[in-house]
Amino acid sequence: MTYHPKSEFMAVMMQRGFLADCTDYQGLDDALSRGVTPAYIGFDATAKSLHVGSLIQIMMLRWLQKTGHKPITLMGGGTTKVGDPSFRADERPLLNEAQIDSNIAGIKKVFESYISYDDGPTGALMLNNAEWLDSLNYLDFLRDIGRHFSVNRMLSFESVKSRIDREQSLSFLEFNYMILQAYDFLELNRRYGCLFQMGGSDQWGNIVNGIDLTRRVLNHEIYGLTSQLMTTSDGKKMGKSQNGAVWLNANMLSPYEFWQFWRNTTDADTGRFLKLYTELPINECDRLGALEGSEINRAKIILANEVTTLLHGPDAAKTAEATARDVFEKGGVGDDLPTLTLAVSDLADGISIVQLLVKSGLAGSGKEAKRLIAEEGAKLNDAPLNDASLVLNADDFTKPIKLSKGKKKHALVQLG
Numbered sequence: 001m002t003y004h005p006k007s008e009f010m011a012v013m014m015q016r017g018f019l020a021d022c023t024d025y026q027g028l029d030d031a032l033s034r035g036v037t038p039a040y041i042g043f044d045a046t047a048k049s050l051h052v053g054s055l056i057q058i059m060m061l062r063w064l065q066k067t068g069h070k071p072i073t074l075m076g077g078g079t080t081k082v083g084d085p086s087f088r089a090d091e092r093p094l095l096n097e098a099q100i101d102s103n104i105a106g107i108k109k110v111f112e113s114y115i116s117y118d119d120g121p122t123g124a125l126m127l128n129n130a131e132w133l134d135s136l137n138y139l140d141f142l143r144d145i146g147r148h149f150s151v152n153r154m155l156s157f158e159s160v161k162s163r164i165d166r167e168q169s170l171s172f173l174e175f176n177y178m179i180l181q182a183y184d185f186l187e188l189n190r191r192y193g194c195l196f197q198m199g200g201s202d203q204w205g206n207i208v209n210g211i212d213l214t215r216r217v218l219n220h221e222i223y224g225l226t227s228q229l230m231t232t233s234d235g236k237k238m239g240k241s242q243n244g245a246v247w248l249n250a251n252m253l254s255p256y257e258f259w260q261f262w263r264n265t266t267d268a269d270t271g272r273f274l275k276l277y278t279e280l281p282i283n284e285c286d287r288l289g290a291l292e293g294s295e296i297n298r299a300k301i302i303l304a305n306e307v308t309t310l311l312h313g314p315d316a317a318k319t320a321e322a323t324a325r326d327v328f329e330k331g332g333v334g335d336d337l338p339t340l341t342l343a344v345s346d347l348a349d350g351i352s353i354v355q356l357l358v359k360s361g362l363a364g365s366g367k368e369a370k371r372l373i374a375e376e377g378a379k380l381n382d383a384p385l386n387d388a389s390l391v392l393n394a395d396d397f398t399k400p401i402k403l404s405k406g407k408k409k410h411a412l413v414q415l416g
Contacts, residue, residue, distance in 0.1 A: 007032035009067040013225070015282055016275040018060055020201040020226045023211060028223040031195055032069065036121050038194045039064055039225075040072035042129070042184060044080045046095070048106035049249035052261070053238045055307075056227050056276060060198050061124070062114045071124040072194055073111050074184060075104045078133030082177045104128065110248045113311050125192065132187045133180060145183055148216045149209070154178060157205030178206050185210025189222055196223035230276075233268035248311060254338055255312040259320035262304035267296050270303060278306035327402075327410055339412040342397070350391040353380065360403050360411035372405060379404040 003025045005011045010029045013019040022028060031037055041057045043050065050058075061071040080100050095103070108126065111117075115124045154160060154175070163170050185207070188194035197207050207224035214222050230238035246261050247253040265273055271289015274280055280288075280302075288299035301321060308317040340360045342351070354369040357378060363369035370388045372378045378385040381402050392401075400414040 003029075005029050007067070009064055009069060012063050012067060013060070017272060018056065018063075018227050018276065020228045021204065022226075023208065023224040027221065028196055028225065031223070036068060036070055037196070038070040038072055038125075038188075038192055039196045039198055040074050040127075040185075040188055040194050041198045042074040042076055042079070042181065043107060044076035045100045045103035045107060046080060047245075048103050049247040049252045050107055050110055051248060052246040053230060055248070056230050056238075057198065057200065058111065058114050059277060060227060061111075064198075065115050065122055065124060068122060070122050071115050072188065072192065073115070073124060073126050074188070075107065075126070075128045077101070077104060077128040077130030079129055079177060079180050079184070082173055082180060106249055110311070113313075127188075127192075129180075129184050129187075133183070141183075145186075145213070145217075146179065148213055149179055149182075154205075154209075160205070178209050181206045182209035182213045185222065186214045186217055189214050189220055190218060194222075196225055198225045198227065201226040201229050233266050250312060250316075255308060255316035256320045256323055257338060258311065259304045259308045259317065260324065262307050263300050263324065265300050265303060267292075270296060270299050274299070274303050274306075278303065278310070280306060338410075339400070339414060341414055344394065347392070347394045347397070350393045353378075353385060353390040353392065354388055356392070356403060356413055357405070360413060362403055362405040362409055362411055377406055 003014070005014060005025075007029050009032050010019075010025070039061075041061060043054065043057075061073065064071045077100055080095060080103075081097075111124075111126070117124045117126060155164070157178070160170065160175075160178075185194070185197055197203075197210060199207060204224070204226055207226065211222050211224055214220050232238065245253075246258065248258075250258075262273070262277075270291075271285055274285035274288055275282060278285070288302060291299050305317045305321060308320055338361065340356075353373070354363075354366050357363040357369035357372065358366060362378070363372055369378070373385050373388045376384055376386065379402075380390075382404065397414060400412045402410060402412055404410045
């Protein structure tokens, strides 16, 4: 639909390509135009870090605050005990309370790079839904909340329907997740005046449930807004690379590897990603995204620098770019490459090149390492590797050695 927003936040969402759908464009836009508006996004604590697939939601919260509103980051300390079944083929592994608390501690660190938590009118809030979910009485909850939900309607939501259509089991535990998420919205509206929920388009059904529940119980008008589910131009889901998840926490993925992920963006995605993941003016994003041939590489470096600066700071971005330049242009080893440190005891009987490729993370298994060598896809100190039986000993590590997989993946190996 064509809609011309009055509020700066809605304009940003539409112009930069965030917006997938909204329950009431006019109503939400009017509310945003009246003054500071609290909104939330929920994040379940299923791992110790969020990955890059969550970055679009984090950027939405950042823009919300930058345009004069109040972001709420809701940690799913309660809902993680159940697990979101949306568009999943199987049930999530159940985590215990200690694992969930540990994951939340890791996840919280990322948000402070993007939004400001303070006591001001637009200061963000960090909340945990265990605060109200852990103390629920089951019978009271069924009577007061459960009666507002139609099972027929819940079964019609695409996230559930697709699972049932594929004849994949959906446990009663998981089926309750959407009720708990709807209750989160109700509690956030009641306690903090939260006016709308944001999330990926796969959360549409859960968001609508929360809106309906809050209307029925509190008679309050609230809203929902969803973002595109991010995929690359070749249809791959955002958040994964050939080497696994692209984590946001530096202790799970180095700033250099994070920078390199963005540097490797395809030509077709560069302009779109500049709009979504940086704060460069839209005209500049369009100009950079329209570059062709070798010139587009400069746009990708700008993208990598801007995104890395937001998450890890300007020094990390500068170091990553310098390392990349040293590795790719000068054939050096760089100062910021992922580094494997070996103990002298690891080299008592020598160590095979196959083991080194696996230990450094450049190959997922010995079989993959051998195939890489056979296909001439691996290098040792920039020289092609062609002998899978090569064994290195302590004398070979008088200085760090550089291992490479193709043109874009590198690691250092040194003796500790």
